[in-house]
Amino acid sequence: MKSQDVRKQFLDFFQSKGHLIVPSAPIVLKDDPTLMFNNSGMAQFKEFFLGNGTPKSARIADTQKCLRVSGKHNDLEEVGIDTYHHTMFEMLGNWSFGDYFKKEAINWAWELLTEVYKIDKDILYVTVFEGSKEENVPFDQEAYDIWKTLIAEDRILLGNKKDNFWEMGDQGPCGPCTEIHVDIRSAEEKANVPGKDLVNADHPQVVEIWNNVFMEFNRKADGSLEKLPAQHVDTGMGFERLCMVLQGVQSNYDTDVFTPLIRKVESLTGAKYTVKAKDEEEDKVNIAIRVIVDHVRAVAFAIADGQLPSNTGAGYVIRRILRRAIRYAFTFLNKKEPFIYELVQVLSDQMGAFFPEITAQKSLVMNVIREEEASFLKKLEQGLHLLENVIAETKGIVISGEKVFELYDTFGFPKDLTELILRERGYNYDEAGFEAAMKKQKDRSREASEVSTDDWTILVDGNVETFVGYDQTENEVKITRFRKV
Numbered sequence: 001m002k003s004q005d006v007r008k009q010f011l012d013f014f015q016s017k018g019h020l021i022v023p024s025a026p027i028v029l030k031d032d033p034t035l036m037f038n039n040s041g042m043a044q045f046k047e048f049f050l051g052n053g054t055p056k057s058a059r060i061a062d063t064q065k066c067l068r069v070s071g072k073h074n075d076l077e078e079v080g081i082d083t084y085h086h087t088m089f090e091m092l093g094n095w096s097f098g099d100y101f102k103k104e105a106i107n108w109a110w111e112l113l114t115e116v117y118k119i120d121k122d123i124l125y126v127t128v129f130e131g132s133k134e135e136n137v138p139f140d141q142e143a144y145d146i147w148k149t150l151i152a153e154d155r156i157l158l159g160n161k162k163d164n165f166w167e168m169g170d171q172g173p174c175g176p177c178t179e180i181h182v183d184i185r186s187a188e189e190k191a192n193v194p195g196k197d198l199v200n201a202d203h204p205q206v207v208e209i210w211n212n213v214f215m216e217f218n219r220k221a222d223g224s225l226e227k228l229p230a231q232h233v234d235t236g237m238g239f240e241r242l243c244m245v246l247q248g249v250q251s252n253y254d255t256d257v258f259t260p261l262i263r264k265v266e267s268l269t270g271a272k273y274t275v276k277a278k279d280e281e282e283d284k285v286n287i288a289i290r291v292i293v294d295h296v297r298a299v300a301f302a303i304a305d306g307q308l309p310s311n312t313g314a315g316y317v318i319r320r321i322l323r324r325a326i327r328y329a330f331t332f333l334n335k336k337e338p339f340i341y342e343l344v345q346v347l348s349d350q351m352g353a354f355f356p357e358i359t360a361q362k363s364l365v366m367n368v369i370r371e372e373e374a375s376f377l378k379k380l381e382q383g384l385h386l387l388e389n390v391i392a393e394t395k396g397i398v399i400s401g402e403k404v405f406e407l408y409d410t411f412g413f414p415k416d417l418t419e420l421i422l423r424e425r426g427y428n429y430d431e432a433g434f435e436a437a438m439k440k441q442k443d444r445s446r447e448a449s450e451v452s453t454d455d456w457t458i459l460v461d462g463n464v465e466t467f468v469g470y471d472q473t474e475n476e477v478k479i480t481r482f483r484k485v
């Protein structure tokens, strides 16, 4: 089943159950001080759960562009190393705002997976919240009893607070969740280690696909729980992971969400992606290719939603992600010219039908990425050279924080990038020294008037503004010049 059809069938299914289908909210949030990026499907509905405002319908479903690279959910370090965590991914979700509850949510999830998508029941496990005495929250007997009517009891596992209890914050709406996991290992592997031992254990072929959260309680300031007056359902299913299961492959990167991008990277760089790397060299190339095809999606969709790379806030997160991809290509694919921007055409061909913003903003996105690549590549080689010298001169395994700052300040190396490169070589760095050097520089420039730049560009009707170029120095994006057309 093609990924386009996987997405469509999800939305059609929930529409047939009375849900209103809504578009994804932008990946970047402009007006939520607590969150930079949309990191789950529920973010755009948060206010409804807090009792502010009423949704258009008591039942809603959608696919949400999510980014998990900062704050509470930060998967960046895993991305590319593993095969099922992305920076940007789509979260398929269905919601009940004070309407249906556990019985419908669980039964529909099961119907969709086993009857519509026809996933074999024997590869599924579910988890139910076991309860927590010290937190004063009960075992989710209700969910357990519903699952018992659908699945063999030895496939219902109990999960702890970390995996199976959701809360918005220290206070406010919260409740248990039930999650669905798949075990797509070979029969032989299954015979050796039972799947239930690998659920929530970071196994690349025993992965969580769907979380169903039941907002049932309100946590009060004194820590006690009370039943919410209206109870809600909030679910999120990883689209790329679902495609992996339905396309019978072992990695998200072997689905048609990623293979066209991978083929393009191969043709642009001459590198080869191998489904199973046979040695460390092949593995390094694989990781680099996975990082690039993952990161380009995050960066492209963020720019298409109006967030330009910059040196502050969300813009700096986007810049860091892109620079990470550029460095992987430089070091492991030996690619020293801009090419990542060319992948945007593939993204647009592949996703433009469902996410028209990527096609509408294609030339802006390509221009911004190409400029970013060109400007970072100019400094990257020198910076890496400096780093080599520093490593050679260092006794022990801790690099001076001042040198890491110099790389940041003069060569545009985000500190997490330097950290990553050092980690690959078995080194780390003196973080306090880095912060001290940073503070010194800030003190020096305190007198200089602050140039505040707007990281956002307004995209009216698709193409009102055209990217011309940057005027930038490493620590200050002076102004991104746009010309009205």
Ligand code: ATP
Binding pocket: 040, 068, 075, 084, 085, 086, 087, 088, 089, 091, 208, 209, 210, 211, 236, 237, 238, 239, 240, 241
């Ligand atoms: P995991 O335990 O695998 O990190 P999670 O418990 O953090 O996932 P949830 O917050 O429950 O994830 O999000 C709902 C669903 O979104 C998950 O069941 C999974 O299918 C998907 N998902 C979560 N994080 C990612 C990611 N970084 N990349 C791709 N899919 C993801």
Ligand code: MG
Binding pocket: 075
């Ligand atoms: Mg996670």
Ligand code: MG
Binding pocket: 163, 208
């Ligand atoms: Mg989890």
Ligand code: MG
Binding pocket: 163, 179, 208, 211
């Ligand atoms: Mg989860």
